[in-house]
Amino acid sequence: MSDKPRYMRRLTHAEAELWTIVTANVRPFHARSPAQNEAPPAPVVAESLREAGQKPAPVAHLDRPPAPRPPAPLVEIDHRTRVKIKRGRLDVDARLDLHGMRQxxxxxxxxxxxxxxxxxxxxxxxxVTGKGLSREEGGVLRRVVPMWLQAPHLRDVVVGFGEAARHHGGEGALYVQIRRAERMRRR
Structure with missing residues:
Protein backbone atom coordinates (compact mmCIF):
# COMPACT_ATOMS: atom_id res chain seq x y z
CA MET A 1 0.00 0.00 0.00
CA SER A 2 1.22 3.47 -0.70
CA ASP A 3 1.24 6.27 1.85
CA LYS A 4 -0.27 8.74 -0.59
CA PRO A 5 -3.98 9.51 -0.35
CA ARG A 6 -5.93 8.19 -3.28
CA TYR A 7 -7.69 11.44 -4.03
CA MET A 8 -7.13 15.01 -2.91
CA ARG A 9 -9.50 17.69 -4.02
CA ARG A 10 -8.62 21.35 -3.97
CA LEU A 11 -10.44 23.71 -1.62
CA THR A 12 -13.01 26.00 -3.16
CA HIS A 13 -12.43 29.71 -2.89
CA ALA A 14 -15.02 29.99 -0.05
CA GLU A 15 -13.40 27.07 1.84
CA ALA A 16 -9.95 28.63 1.45
CA GLU A 17 -11.20 31.97 2.81
CA LEU A 18 -12.87 30.25 5.75
CA TRP A 19 -9.69 28.29 6.51
CA THR A 20 -7.66 31.52 6.46
CA ILE A 21 -10.05 33.14 8.94
CA VAL A 22 -10.04 30.12 11.24
CA THR A 23 -6.25 29.80 11.32
CA ALA A 24 -5.48 33.52 11.51
CA ASN A 25 -4.93 33.55 15.30
CA VAL A 26 -3.31 30.12 15.65
CA ARG A 27 0.14 30.15 17.22
CA PRO A 28 2.55 27.21 17.31
CA PHE A 29 2.85 25.27 20.54
CA HIS A 30 6.35 25.27 21.96
CA ALA A 31 7.23 22.60 24.49
CA ARG A 32 9.03 23.73 27.61
CA SER A 33 12.76 23.56 27.53
CA PRO A 34 14.48 21.28 30.11
CA ALA A 35 15.63 24.37 32.02
CA GLN A 36 12.01 25.40 32.63
CA ASN A 37 11.13 21.97 34.05
CA GLU A 38 13.84 22.07 36.73
CA ALA A 39 13.00 23.09 40.27
CA PRO A 40 14.04 26.60 41.31
CA PRO A 41 17.44 26.77 43.03
CA ALA A 42 17.49 26.43 46.83
CA PRO A 43 17.57 29.74 48.67
CA VAL A 44 20.93 31.08 49.81
CA VAL A 45 19.69 31.07 53.43
CA ALA A 46 19.36 27.28 53.45
CA GLU A 47 22.92 26.85 52.17
CA SER A 48 24.34 29.20 54.81
CA LEU A 49 22.46 27.36 57.57
CA ARG A 50 23.80 23.99 56.34
CA GLU A 51 27.35 25.37 56.38
CA ALA A 52 26.82 26.54 59.96
CA GLY A 53 25.66 23.02 60.94
CA GLN A 54 22.01 23.97 61.45
CA LYS A 55 19.06 22.43 59.68
CA PRO A 56 16.81 24.75 57.70
CA ALA A 57 13.17 24.92 58.78
CA PRO A 58 10.97 22.46 56.87
CA VAL A 59 9.01 23.87 53.98
CA ALA A 60 5.35 24.27 55.00
CA HIS A 61 3.82 22.69 51.90
CA LEU A 62 5.82 19.48 52.40
CA ASP A 63 4.48 19.01 55.93
CA ARG A 64 0.81 19.24 54.96
CA PRO A 65 -1.08 16.03 54.29
CA PRO A 66 -2.23 15.63 50.69
CA ALA A 67 -5.53 17.27 49.83
CA PRO A 68 -8.50 14.88 49.98
CA ARG A 69 -9.66 13.53 46.65
CA PRO A 70 -12.75 15.27 45.32
CA PRO A 71 -15.91 13.18 45.59
CA ALA A 72 -16.84 11.10 42.60
CA PRO A 73 -19.30 12.82 40.30
CA LEU A 74 -22.89 11.65 40.34
CA VAL A 75 -24.14 9.75 37.36
CA GLU A 76 -27.67 9.08 36.22
CA ILE A 77 -28.69 5.48 36.58
CA ASP A 78 -27.93 3.86 33.24
CA HIS A 79 -30.60 2.27 31.08
CA ARG A 80 -29.37 -1.28 31.71
CA THR A 81 -29.63 -0.92 35.50
CA ARG A 82 -33.05 0.70 35.22
CA VAL A 83 -34.29 -2.19 33.07
CA LYS A 84 -32.92 -4.74 35.55
CA ILE A 85 -34.77 -3.02 38.39
CA LYS A 86 -37.96 -2.72 36.35
CA ARG A 87 -37.93 -6.41 35.39
CA GLY A 88 -37.11 -7.54 38.91
CA ARG A 89 -33.62 -8.87 38.13
CA LEU A 90 -32.08 -6.30 40.48
CA ASP A 91 -33.80 -6.00 43.83
CA VAL A 92 -34.76 -2.73 45.42
CA ASP A 93 -33.19 -3.08 48.84
CA ALA A 94 -34.83 -0.16 50.68
CA ARG A 95 -37.77 2.22 50.30
CA LEU A 96 -38.52 5.64 51.81
CA ASP A 97 -41.83 7.46 51.43
CA LEU A 98 -41.60 11.22 52.02
CA HIS A 99 -45.33 11.94 51.46
CA GLY A 100 -46.74 14.48 53.89
CA MET A 101 -43.36 15.55 55.35
CA ARG A 102 -42.11 19.09 55.59
CA GLN A 103 -38.82 19.91 53.87
CA VAL A 128 -40.94 8.34 46.91
CA THR A 129 -41.42 12.11 46.74
CA GLY A 130 -44.91 12.22 45.28
CA LYS A 131 -45.92 14.12 42.18
CA GLY A 132 -47.28 17.16 43.95
CA LEU A 133 -50.65 18.87 43.63
CA SER A 134 -49.98 20.81 40.45
CA ARG A 135 -48.89 18.63 37.52
CA GLU A 136 -46.99 21.43 35.73
CA GLU A 137 -44.74 22.52 38.59
CA GLY A 138 -44.65 19.31 40.59
CA GLY A 139 -44.39 19.13 44.34
CA VAL A 140 -41.76 20.83 46.47
CA LEU A 141 -40.15 17.55 47.49
CA ARG A 142 -40.10 16.36 43.90
CA ARG A 143 -38.04 19.45 43.01
CA VAL A 144 -35.67 19.53 46.01
CA VAL A 145 -34.86 15.85 46.63
CA PRO A 146 -32.64 15.63 43.51
CA MET A 147 -30.70 18.66 44.81
CA TRP A 148 -30.32 17.01 48.22
CA LEU A 149 -29.05 13.81 46.58
CA GLN A 150 -26.33 15.85 44.85
CA ALA A 151 -25.22 17.59 48.06
CA PRO A 152 -21.57 17.12 49.10
CA HIS A 153 -22.46 15.45 52.42
CA LEU A 154 -24.18 12.59 50.54
CA ARG A 155 -21.53 12.03 47.86
CA ASP A 156 -19.98 9.24 49.89
CA VAL A 157 -23.38 7.48 49.90
CA VAL A 158 -25.05 8.21 46.55
CA VAL A 159 -23.60 6.96 43.25
CA GLY A 160 -26.44 8.28 41.13
CA PHE A 161 -30.19 8.50 40.78
CA GLY A 162 -32.91 8.56 38.17
CA GLU A 163 -36.66 8.49 37.71
CA ALA A 164 -38.35 5.27 38.78
CA ALA A 165 -40.38 2.98 36.54
CA ARG A 166 -44.15 3.46 36.52
CA HIS A 167 -44.88 0.50 38.83
CA HIS A 168 -42.43 1.92 41.41
CA GLY A 169 -43.94 5.41 41.36
CA GLY A 170 -42.86 6.86 38.02
CA GLU A 171 -42.40 10.63 38.12
CA GLY A 172 -43.13 10.67 41.85
CA ALA A 173 -40.23 8.40 42.82
CA LEU A 174 -36.49 8.08 42.29
CA TYR A 175 -34.17 5.10 42.11
CA VAL A 176 -31.03 5.83 44.11
CA GLN A 177 -27.86 3.80 43.57
CA ILE A 178 -25.95 3.50 46.83
CA ARG A 179 -22.17 3.33 47.11
CA ARG A 180 -20.73 0.34 48.95
CA ALA A 181 -19.51 1.25 52.43
CA GLU A 182 -16.24 -0.74 52.14
CA ARG A 183 -15.21 1.22 49.08
CA MET A 184 -15.35 4.52 50.92
CA ARG A 185 -13.24 3.20 53.82
CA ARG A 186 -10.42 2.13 51.50
CA ARG A 187 -9.93 5.61 50.04
Missing part, protein backbone atom coordinates in the same frame (compact mmCIF):
# COMPACT_ATOMS: atom_id res chain seq x y z
CA UNK A 104 -36.66 19.93 57.01
CA UNK A 105 -37.98 16.62 58.33
CA UNK A 106 -37.85 15.08 54.83
CA UNK A 107 -34.20 16.07 54.43
CA UNK A 108 -33.25 14.57 57.81
CA UNK A 109 -35.23 11.42 57.02
CA UNK A 110 -33.56 11.09 53.60
CA UNK A 111 -30.03 11.51 54.96
CA UNK A 112 -30.58 9.04 57.81
CA UNK A 113 -32.32 6.55 55.52
CA UNK A 114 -29.52 6.59 52.92
CA UNK A 115 -26.77 6.21 55.56
CA UNK A 116 -28.63 3.27 57.17
CA UNK A 117 -29.23 1.67 53.77
CA UNK A 118 -25.53 1.97 52.95
CA UNK A 119 -24.57 0.45 56.32
CA UNK A 120 -27.00 -2.44 55.64
CA UNK A 121 -25.35 -3.10 52.26
CA UNK A 122 -28.20 -1.86 50.05
CA UNK A 123 -27.39 -1.28 46.39
CA UNK A 124 -30.60 0.35 45.15
CA UNK A 125 -33.24 2.27 47.07
CA UNK A 126 -36.48 3.96 46.08
CA UNK A 127 -37.29 7.40 47.44
Missing amino acids: DEAQRALTGFLRRAQADGAKVAIV
